[in-house]
Amino acid sequence: MKAGIVALIGRPNVGKSTLINALVKEKIAIVSDKPQTTRHIIHGIIHGDGFQLVLVDTPGIHKPRTTLGSRLNAATNAALDDIDIVCLLLPANEQIGVGDKMILEQVSRMNCKKIAIVSKSDCVKKPVLLEKLQEVSEIAAGWNFEWDEIIPLSARKNENTNELVALLARSMPEALALYPEDAITNKDQQHRIAELIREAVIRQVFDELPHSTLIDIDEIIREGSGLVKIFASIYVERESQKGIIVGKGGLQLKEIGTRARKEIERLLSAKVFLDLRVRVESNWQSNENTLDRYGF
Ligand SMILES: Nc1nc2c(ncn2[C@@H]2O[C@H](COP(=O)(O)OP(=O)(O)OP(=O)(O)O)[C@@H](O)[C@H]2O)c(=O)[nH]1
Ligand SMILES: [Mg+2]
Structure with a gap:
């Protein structure tokens, strides 16, 4: 049995919750086109042949303006302890900005596998996507690390999502399942x-x-x-x-x-x-x- 924990992180609005819903194949996290929608750490569980993946949806990391905002960032940071893989979402249709760079710095210090997900790939044409993949690949060097994988996908159109699950499953350590067979989320x-x-x-x-x-x-x-x-x-x-x-x-x-x-x-x-x-x-x-x- 292979099992482990995969955290989805990124700035607000990059598509973390949409992706967890697409991967779990049920709406376990709410989604909106407004930033800071997610306010809790939500686990989404995928049960496969010989593996279990615990995906962790996190509140978007941002510059906090309220005590709530600070607590959301703190909750995200705490959720990054003791994980097997971190997936940083960078949307294909937006520039990599200050907010992303702050998170890239954080990722560079993490001791786990690092995957870059170029999200919302349906929003751009192929040449733009290829350029973005190149940019994402190069940007890690600025913080002295390399991505273990870079994968473009569209959670909305379910493009490359099965490939992501297969990739994550392959990368899991040998371990016992963390959740019972019928669980899909930690939220009641x-x-x-x-x-x-x-x-x-x-x-x-x-x-x-x-x-x-x-x-x-x-x-x-x-x-x-x-x-x-x-x-x-x-x-x-x-x-x-x-x-x-x-x-x-x-x-x-x-x-x-x-x-x-x-x-x-x-x-x-x-x-x-x-x-x-x-x-x-x-x-x-x-x-x-x-x-x-x-x-x-
Ligand atoms: N076109 C397109 N839109 C997407 C895709 N994934 C997410 N979106 C849209 O992007 C917006 C934000 O999605 P969320 O999943 O709520 O983003 P989030 O990263 O969870 O945001 P926070 O919870 O605020 O951190 C929504 O309007 C989604 O419909 C995608 O693959 N393609
Ligand atoms: Mg969300």
Whole structure:
């Protein structure tokens, strides 16, 4: 048996969560076109013939502006201890910038196999992709290391994703499986439901409230009929932000509820009744106690 831990890292928005979902073949991490979507370390488990891969999705490494931001970076750093492979995602359709270079420096100091993933390969034409691969290959020399592998892929189009799994499986050490055979993630259903609500909130109001919301599940009731009733709170940081979530005549909140409910129904394979309340938790992103309470 071969088994081991593979961390996916990179700046916000490079496609880490989309990739873990594509590899695990189920939506275990929420995704958005806005930066700093992922806020927790999420494991995605792949079971193969004679191997088990534990993929680790991490919050995008960035320059923090809040206590939450610092804690997210710290969580990512902690997740990089004791891993077998690190995969750094660099998008094919963007320049390698200051943010990437900060992470490259960090990668150079790591004592594990290093794989560069050129993500979003579907966004560029072949010649541009080839140039990017060359650039990625050369850039490691600036920090005195070499990539063990460089692989271009598109998580959205599932291009080269099977090849990545095969490559990772080959590189795993001999070890016992870390998770039971039926596990696909370390996150429980309640956490995944809260995340699907947050994803709907990000879709609807990110521009007005980029990172201000926190979701708490108050109660889940499973009725005999199969209906699942979910009561949840969307926390904002200030009273004035409540109206943004609720919207004119409650329309915004209704739309958030409808989007989230559809995703949750898919997750639970059941009919769902979703009741969302908007509440205030003053400046929670900077409140150490609140952050502790919510597991950041
Ligand atoms: N065209 C294309 N878009 C992609 C691909 N992978 C991810 N994206 C898009 O890129 C955006 C960011 O994707 P995420 O997976 O949320 O990125 P992330 O790295 O997890 O971001 P954080 O959680 O904020 O660190 C989303 O709009 C995705 O749909 C891809 O292979 N091709
Ligand atoms: Mg993510």
